[in-house]
C-alpha cells in the first residue's frame with residue numbers, strides 16, 4: 392500500500408512549497424557527507440516507485456556517486472523545478488506534514504546536492520519520448536534534451552569541491568564507503584521488493600535481487616547463518632503494528648550495529664524502540680551483548696512526527712509510552728515461542744561424538760614444553776582449586792589466602808598476552824581448516840575486513856576474499872580450539888568496527904576479539920583439571936592489574952580474612 396501512495400505523491404507535479412510550509416521544515420544541513428547524498432538519492436528512487444536501484448561509488452563517494460533507478464522519472468519542467476529549494480511533489484500544505492508516507496517531503500535534497508557537487512541529472516518518464524539532462528557546476532543548470540532509458544540517474548562528482556574546508560574533514564574513503572553500505576543496507580531492508588546493487592571502485596558490495604519478504608532480503612544481505620538464528624516478530628497493540636525479525640537469545644553481538652529500526656518504512660535511530668528491544672532481552676542475554684534485530688513499527692502517520700531532524704534520521708512518537716509498550720510486548724512474544732529456545736549444541740544430530748576438552752589451548756600452551764611460544768609464566772606457587780561458583784567463578788587458595796577468578800576474564804587475558812607474544816615472534820600456531828568455512832559479510836563491513844586481512848593473517852586467521860559478500864576462512868589460530876571460525880571472525884570485526892579500519896589499534900583489537908571468542912565462557916561448568924590448567928596461567932602481575940576496569944581476579948588475603956572476622 393505504502394509504495395502506491397508514495398508513487399502517487401512522487402508522480403504529482405513538482406512545486407515550490409508555499410512559504411508557510413517551507414518555514415515548518417526542520418532546518419539544518421541536509422548533505423553532511425557522501426553517505427547523506429547517497430541516502431537522499433536512493434530515497435528519491437524508492438519514492439519514485441523504482442524496482443531496481445543501482446549505486447556506484449568511487450573513493451568512498453568522495454570522487455563519484457551515481458544512483459540509477461527505473462522509477463517514474465520526471466518531465467522536463469518537473470526536473471527543472473526539482474532543483475529549486477523546497478520544490479517537491481510529495482507535500483503541498485501544512486496539513487500534509489501530518490500524513491507523510493513518502494521518504495522525502497522537504498524538497499531540499501536535490502538542490503543541496505547540486506550545490507556541493509558537479510551534478511548531472513538525467514531523467515525520463517516511461518511515456519515520454521525524449522529525456523532531459525540537467526548539468527549544474529556552480530551556476531544555473533544547463534538543460535538539454537537527450538535520449539535515455541526511462542527512470543532517473545543522478546551523478547554527483549567531487550562532493551564539496553567548492554568547499555575545501557568541508558572536504559578536508561571527510562574521513563577516509565574506507566570509512567565513507569562503510570557508512571554508505573550501512574545506509575544502503577538499511578534501505579534495502581526497508582524495501583525487500585526492490586532490487587539493490589552497490590559497487591565501490593568497480594567492486595560489487597551489495598547485490599540483492601528483488602525479494603519476496605524480509606527473511607529473503609536478510610539472507611541475501613547477511614547470509615543464511617544469520618537468517619537461521621532470527622525469530623519472526625508480529626504483533627499489534629493500540630493501533631501500532633510491530634513486525635520484523637529478532638535474534639534468538641543465544642545469538643548476540645558485541646555492538647548494536649545489527650539493530651535496525653524502521654518507522655513507517657523509514658530507517659531511523661530511535662531510542663524509544665531501541666530501549667524497548669533492549670528491555671525485552673534484559674536478563675536473557677549476557678551484559679554488554681546486543682541482539683540482532685530489524686524492527687518495523689507501523690502506525691498512523693499523524694501519530695509520529697518525521698519532521699524533527701534535518702537528515703530525517705530521527706522521528707518523534709506522539710505517544711512514546713504506547714510505542715515502547717507495543718515494541719517490548721511484540722519482542723517478548725517472539726522470544727517466548729518454542730523456536731526461541733536456545734539451541735544446545737549437544738542436542739544437534741551433527742554434534743561430534745567425542746567431547747572436546749573445553750579449554751584445550753590452556754593445557755596445550757602451558758604443557759607444551761618442547762616449544763614454548765613465550766617465556767614460561769611465573770605461575771603462582773601451590774594454587775589449589777577449591778571449586779567453581781555459578782559455573783563462572785573459580786575459587787582457589789594459595790599461600791597468601793583466597794583467590795576468586797572470573798574464568799572468562801582470566802582466560803581472555805592469558806590468551807591475549809599469548810596471542811600478542813606469538814604474533815610478535817612470528818610463531819603463531821595455525822590450524823588449517825579441512826573444510827574452509829564460508830562467511831557472508833554484511834556489505835558495510837567489507838572494507839573493514841579487507842583492510843584487516845594481512846593483520847588477521849599474522850594472527851593465524853587466513854581469510855580470503857571470495858567475491859561479492861563472500862569470504863573464505865582457510866585457517867584459524869590453534870588457540871581458537873573448536874570455536875566456530877565464523878563466530879571468531881565476527882567477534883573480531885565487532886571490535887574493529889568501533890575503531891575504524893585505519894586504526895593503529897587494529898592489531899590489539901583483533902587480538903582482543905580473538906582472545907574473547909576463544910576464551911572459555913562464563914556459565915560453563917569446568918572440571919577440576921580444566922580449572923587447574925587455567926589457574927596455572929595466573930601470575931601476581933595478573934592479580935594486580937585490571938586494564939579495562941574489570942578485574943579478572945579478586946584476592947582476599949589471609950590478613951584481610953582475619954580482619955573481616957575480627958581476629959585482628
Ligand SMILES: Nc1ncnc2c1ncn2[C@@H]1O[C@H](COP(=O)(O)OP(=O)(O)OP(=O)(O)O)[C@@H](O)[C@H]1O
Nearest residue numbers: 435439464473479480495496497498499500501543
Ligand atoms: N529519482 C527520482 N525519480 C523521480 N522523481 C524524482 C527523483 N528524484 C527527485 N524527484 C522529484 O524531485 C522532487 C525533489 O526531490 P528532492 O529530493 O529534492 O525533494 P523531496 O524528495 O521531495 O524531499 P526531501 O528533500 O525530503 O528529499 C521530488 O519531490 C520528486 O518529485
Ligand SMILES: [Mg+2]
Nearest residue numbers: 431435495500
Ligand atoms: Mg528526496
